[in-house]
Amino acid sequence: MAFKGKSxxxxxxxxxxxxxxxxxxxxxxxxxGGKQLSFRALLIIGDRKGRVGYGLEKGKDVQIAVNKAYNHAKKNMITIPIVYDTLPHKITAKFKAAKVMVKPAPAGSGIIAGSVIRTVLELGGVPNASARVIGRSNNKITNVKALFIALQSFKKEAINRKPKTKTTSNSQILENKEEIISEKEVQPVVIVEKKVAKKKVVKKVETKK
Structure with a gap:
């Protein structure tokens, strides 16, 4: 009788x-000695929480090239500053012939960008952003490098800026209400008397002759 083990x-x-x-x-x-054939892989990695990296490596096999690129990307990880679900401010960066422009976008717009730039921002966890390639180069490697230069050069002042909207606490609201009530109690009540001009009615008395 064969024994059936649990999988x-x-x-x-x-x-x-x-x-x-x-x-x-x-x-x-x-x-x-002749021609040597190899494969080159450009890999983007990210945790979708603000960290992203890229790796560019060669290998005799596709899998070897991908593994080497993955290890290279882990060493080149950067943190993207995200402020109010978007990027801090507009910025333009250049690498060789590639030129990339990245700017913030309003909430709900998503990522408005092309193929390579869109992949980097999505894996980096940026909810809303707008980007485009301004340069004439269509090389994916140079465009990725230009984008990483832009993401690394955000100003610290913009990252640490405070929100413009003023928030009032419940205690402040209660204090404002008490001040308004006290002002109403202190203000004297002024009674304005309106004088109505009475019209004099003159009766004409007719005398009979």
Whole structure:
């Protein structure tokens, strides 16, 4: 009689960061011994909570290139400052021929950006932002590097700024009400008398002759 054992279910551990391959290409290197074929991978990783990084590595196999890029991205992690569910202010950065402009967006608008920039902001956990590539370069590597330069150069003053809207506590509201009531009690009541001008009625008496 065969023994039926219980199947064990192993739970897979969730990865520390979400990752997405942005660019994967073949690279050929010509040497004295001949041509060497390898793969180059551009990988974006992030925790969707403000931290994001990129890695660019080569390998003889696709999996080797991706693993090396993942380890490289973990070393290049940056923190994106998020203020009121968006970026602190507008900024423009340049890397070689690539030029990227990033600016805040109102709540509910989401991420208004193209392919590579959108991926970086989504994995970085930015809820609302607007970005575009101003330069003529369509190279994904240079555009990603320009974007990371922009995200790293936000001003600390804008990050630590206080909200413009004034919030009043319950105690302040009660104090204001008491002041208004006391002012009403102190103010004297002024009675204004209106004088009505009485019209004099003159009766004409007719005399009979």
């Amino acid at each position: 064990r279910k192993f739970k897979r551990e969730k990865p520390e960061f979400d990752q997405q391959i942005v660019d994967l290409s073949r690279v050929t290197r010509v040497t004295a």
